[in-house]
Amino acid sequence: MRKSLLRLEGLTKAYPGVVANDDVSFDIGEGQIHALLGENGAGKSTLVKMIYGLVKPDAGQMTLRDQPFAPAQPSDARRKGVAMVFQHFSLFDAMDVAENVALGMENPPPLRDLARRIRDVSEAYGLPLDPTRLVGELSAGERQRVEIVRCLLQDPKLLIMDEPTSVLTPQEVDILFRTLRKLSSEGTAILYISHKLEEIRALCDEATILRGGRKIATCDPREKSARELAELMVGQVLHPPERPARPMGDVVLSVDKLSLHSNNPFGTSLKDISFSLRAGEVLGIAGVAGNGQDELLLMLSGELQAPSAQVRLKGQPVGHLGPNARRKRGLVSAPEERLGHAAAPDMSLTSNALLSASERKGLASRGFIDWPATEVFARDIIARFDVRTPGPHVLARALSGGNLQKFVIGREIELDPDVIVVNQPTWGVDAAAAATIRQALLDLAGKGAGVLVISQDLDELLEIADSFAALNEGRLTPVRPARGLDVEEIGLMMGGAHDMHVAQEASA
Amino acid sequence: MIRLEKRKEPSKFWRIANPFLAVVLTMLAGGVMFAMLGKDPIVAIRLIFFDPIFSETFGSYSRPQLLIKSAPLILIAVGLAIGFKANVWNIGAEGQYIIGALFGAGVALAFFPAPGAHIFPLMVLAGALGGFLWAMIPAILKTRFNTNEILVSLLLVYVAERILAAMALGLMRNPDIAGFPGSRDLRRYEAAHNAELFAGTGIHWGVVAALIAVIFAYAMMTRHMLGFHIQLAGQAPRAARFGGVAPARLVVICLGIAGALAGLAGMFEVSGPGGQVRIEFASGYGFTAIIVAFLGRLNPFGIVLAGLLLGLTYIGGELGQMMLQLPGAAIQVFQGMLLFFLLALDFQTNYRLRLTKGVRA
Numbered sequence: 001m002r003k004s005l006l007r008l009e010g011l012t013k014a015y016p017g018v019v020a021n022d023d024v025s026f027d028i029g030e031g032q033i034h035a036l037l038g039e040n041g042a043g044k045s046t047l048v049k050m051i052y053g054l055v056k057p058d059a060g061q062m063t064l065r066d067q068p069f070a071p072a073q074p075s076d077a078r079r080k081g082v083a084m085v086f087q088h089f090s091l092f093d094a095m096d097v098a099e100n101v102a103l104g105m106e107n108p109p110p111l112r113d114l115a116r117r118i119r120d121v122s123e124a125y126g127l128p129l130d131p132t133r134l135v136g137e138l139s140a141g142e143r144q145r146v147e148i149v150r151c152l153l154q155d156p157k158l159l160i161m162d163e164p165t166s167v168l169t170p171q172e173v174d175i176l177f178r179t180l181r182k183l184s185s186e187g188t189a190i191l192y193i194s195h196k197l198e199e200i201r202a203l204c205d206e207a208t209i210l211r212g213g214r215k216i217a218t219c220d221p222r223e224k225s226a227r228e229l230a231e232l233m234v235g236q237v238l239h240p241p242e243r244p245a246r247p248m249g250d251v252v253l254s255v256d257k258l259s260l261h262s263n264n265p266f267g268t269s270l271k272d273i274s275f276s277l278r279a280g281e282v283l284g285i286a287g288v289a290g291n292g293q294d295e296l297l298l299m300l301s302g303e304l305q306a307p308s309a310q311v312r313l314k315g316q317p318v319g320h321l322g323p324n325a326r327r328k329r330g331l332v333s334a335p336e337e338r339l340g341h342a343a344a345p346d347m348s349l350t351s352n353a354l355l356s357a358s359e360r361k362g363l364a365s366r367g368f369i370d371w372p373a374t375e376v377f378a379r380d381i382i383a384r385f386d387v388r389t390p391g392p393h394v395l396a397r398a399l400s401g402g403n404l405q406k407f408v409i410g411r412e413i414e415l416d417p418d419v420i421v422v423n424q425p426t427w428g429v430d431a432a433a434a435a436t437i438r439q440a441l442l443d444l445a446g447k448g449a450g451v452l453v454i455s456q457d458l459d460e461l462l463e464i465a466d467s468f469a470a471l472n473e474g475r476l477t478p479v480r481p482a483r484g485l486d487v488e489e490i491g492l493m494m495g496g497a498h499d500m501h502v503a504q505e506a507s508a
Numbered sequence: 509m510i511r512l513e514k515r516k517e518p519s520k521f522w523r524i525a526n527p528f529l530a531v532v533l534t535m536l537a538g539g540v541m542f543a544m545l546g547k548d549p550i551v552a553i554r555l556i557f558f559d560p561i562f563s564e565t566f567g568s569y570s571r572p573q574l575l576i577k578s579a580p581l582i583l584i585a586v587g588l589a590i591g592f593k594a595n596v597w598n599i600g601a602e603g604q605y606i607i608g609a610l611f612g613a614g615v616a617l618a619f620f621p622a623p624g625a626h627i628f629p630l631m632v633l634a635g636a637l638g639g640f641l642w643a644m645i646p647a648i649l650k651t652r653f654n655t656n657e658i659l660v661s662l663l664l665v666y667v668a669e670r671i672l673a674a675m676a677l678g679l680m681r682n683p684d685i686a687g688f689p690g691s692r693d694l695r696r697y698e699a700a701h702n703a704e705l706f707a708g709t710g711i712h713w714g715v716v717a718a719l720i721a722v723i724f725a726y727a728m729m730t731r732h733m734l735g736f737h738i739q740l741a742g743q744a745p746r747a748a749r750f751g752g753v754a755p756a757r758l759v760v761i762c763l764g765i766a767g768a769l770a771g772l773a774g775m776f777e778v779s780g781p782g783g784q785v786r787i788e789f790a791s792g793y794g795f796t797a798i799i800v801a802f803l804g805r806l807n808p809f810g811i812v813l814a815g816l817l818l819g820l821t822y823i824g825g826e827l828g829q830m831m832l833q834l835p836g837a838a839i840q841v842f843q844g845m846l847l848f849f850l851l852a853l854d855f856q857t858n859y860r861l862r863l864t865k866g867v868r869a
Contacts, residue, residue, distance in 0.1 A: 369736060
């Protein structure tokens with residue numbers, strides 16, 4: 001047994017209407033890589049925020065190296081040796097790496113010294129980083145390195161990492177893991193938050209599993225199978241989705257050598273995209289965030305228009321058509337961002353059902369809305385996709401992420417499309433809801449629709465896709481059959497790791 | 509320590525209660541202001557808010573005035589509210605009102621002195637068209653060059669005022685009376701006169717038009733895809749685009765509706781209660797209507813109530829000037845306070861104040 005670094009005892013935190021953490025206790029040992037595992041809403045974030053001084057516990061206490069530890073704010077926590085890398089980076093695009101790091105320090109040294117220290121630390125830990133580069137030019141993986149290096153400069157005793165691999169290619173994940181193991185061997189403990197089970201089994205010494213705000217178990221993840229961990233996390237037996245064998249039909253959607261300029265200054269332009277999708281096929285498109293996924297979805301949904309003949313739906317040119325005209329012809333979509341894009345947060349579920357269904361469901365005649373029929377449609381979605389909500393009058397933003405996602409995907413599936421395009425269908429969704437959504441997409445393909453899934457979750461794509469391509473800086477790789485692909489190959493399709501050779505030299 | 513906490517859902521209670529509370533606070537603060545001016549606050553408040561309707565002495569004059577003053581406010585505010593819902597901020601209804609009046613009067617003066625039942629309908633169309641065209645300037649500049657409609661529409665008010673003055677002194681001046689600015693009196697030209705429809709009520713065609721606009725606006729906002737899209741665009745612009753809304757089209761529609769309604773209001777005013785094109789024709793209805801729209805919670809029926817209330821302050825303000833020698837600006841201060849208090853109170857629709865113990869950085 002290692003010596004305890006941080007001990008949590010009976011931590012409890014309640015918000016109006018929900019107990020986020022209920023009597024949570026566990027130990028993190030010196031130099032230990034400790035996983036905190038749980039679904040969305042299990043209370044991981046609240047727990048971590050308490051350790052980092054962002055939230056005050058209602059009850060319970062913490063001790064750090066046998067001293068009482070009750071940080072009133074993050075700077076207290078940092079002073080005592082706790083550092084955190086957030087899932088969402090707080091970096092300024094228009095400043096260079098060293099300037100960004102200096103902004104997060106209480107007494108930053110002169111920039112030139114800081115740049116040298118950044119270089120030293122990044123080399124020592126195999127995280128190649130040029131302190132003079134503008135953050136706006138960095139990839140997501142490189143930005144994460146900035147955040148990590150910023151933490152390492154404080155020489156922390158405990159490093160908290162919140163879902164760090166969601167923005168990384170498999171190769172970048174390897175680099176990160178090497179760094180974390182090195183830190184651990186030097187005595188820095190790491191609290192690693194994730195719901196990716198294989199990663200946790202590969203990296204962590206110990207795992208604490210939260211469900212519904214309570215601690216369910218603390219175990220050695222290497223002694224459990226991923227399935228066992230998942231069932232502890234979800235609290236029920238999981239069924240992998242069924243993929244009935246199905247014949248592939250004709251090409252229903254094709255894109256031909258399409259280049260499209262992004263209308264967002266920080267967006268990614270699409271470059272020379274070509275692919276085709278057949279009836280009954282599930283095409284998975286992988287890629288690290290920000291490589292053109294949003295633009296691809298907008299281009300297919302009709303929110304961005306393209307030269308008409310370069311996008312064809314069942315052979316007909318549709319590139320010039322807007323979203324409703326494409327829906328009418330059988331092409332529906334579900335964007336990544338649920339609140340604000342796929343659904344209007346402050347509108348009821350009934351109104352949100354109308355949002356994309358008015359055309360195909362005939363919910364408006366000569367512009368006049370048939371509200372009773374719309375409500376019936378909303379109720380249908382709620383019932384068929386097991387959306388947990390008091391009723392269709394509830395505002396979209398009152399739903400949990402998983403429930404709203406089921407509603408949004410369900411709405412599009414209920415439109416009985418010929419082609420459906422979804423971006424990140426299960427992002428931030430609990431495992432049970434994710435399984436429902438994947439099964440629904442597979443069922444739709446089984447009925448003969450073409451399904452295009454854009455996702456950053458490789459496990460998801462390998463689970464449901466028949467064929468596979470990857471987006472990298474706005475370019476799409478050739479489509480390949482998904483069967484027989486391994487994670488290494490996929491990683492290379494996604495662009496490998498940026499500056500990987502440097503990293504290997506540094507870590508060698 | 510006092511802390512602000514965002515509510516999970518906006519409070520329905522405060523949404524409805526705040527306009528009433530704002531009126532009460534305005535009365536209190538107004539009373540203090542009058543006391544500082546050396547007037548009896550209770551008498552002044554009564555004179556402004558109650559006497560125009562309930563007084564035996566003034567009632568017979570001021571009761572019909574209520575509809576005459578409120579109708580243009582309601583007509584303009586209904587149009588503005590539609591745009592505000594879509595986050596299209598037309599602040600220049602005053603200008604659209606003036607141009608509508610000039611277009612309407614222009615048609616009348618062109619036909620003078622010919623009789624004919626077709627003249628008044630033509631004036632109505634011209635008035636709506638004038639306001640619509642004036643509103644198209646900010647609309648097209650916004651959709652084409654991404655200019656800010658708040659600035660453009662507001663600045664065009666001053667352009668419209670100059671055109672009004674030029675018309676009153678030049679092209680539209682009454683040729684029969686030398687030396688006086690101002691057009692012919694349309695009330696004396698039967699074919700163009702927007703007369704009282706029922707004697708002693710103040711109801712003229714503008715009041716009818718306001719009612720129709722309220723009902724249409726309500727039906728459109730609650731039952732029609734266009735209203736749905738307008739609300740969608742205001743609340744969640746990306747979701748609106750996903751729902752197939754073309755933002756540029758919506759900007760044109762919102763500014764167009766508001767402009768046409770403001771133009772109508774101007775036309776009904778110049779051919780009725782106003783009577784002629786004069787330099788001082790514009791009396792701020794277009795600006796006051798912004799207060800009406802917000803006080804009425806951007807809801808057409810709420811706007812009717814708010815329009816009546818602000819119409820009342822116009823009449824009460826005139827009474828106050830006559831009876832108590834209140835300064836004319838007092839009434840504008842009143843209207844301003846109303847909006848100020850409403851916006852301040854609306855904070856608690858979305859936030860709640862919390863008293864907390866201890867200090868947190």
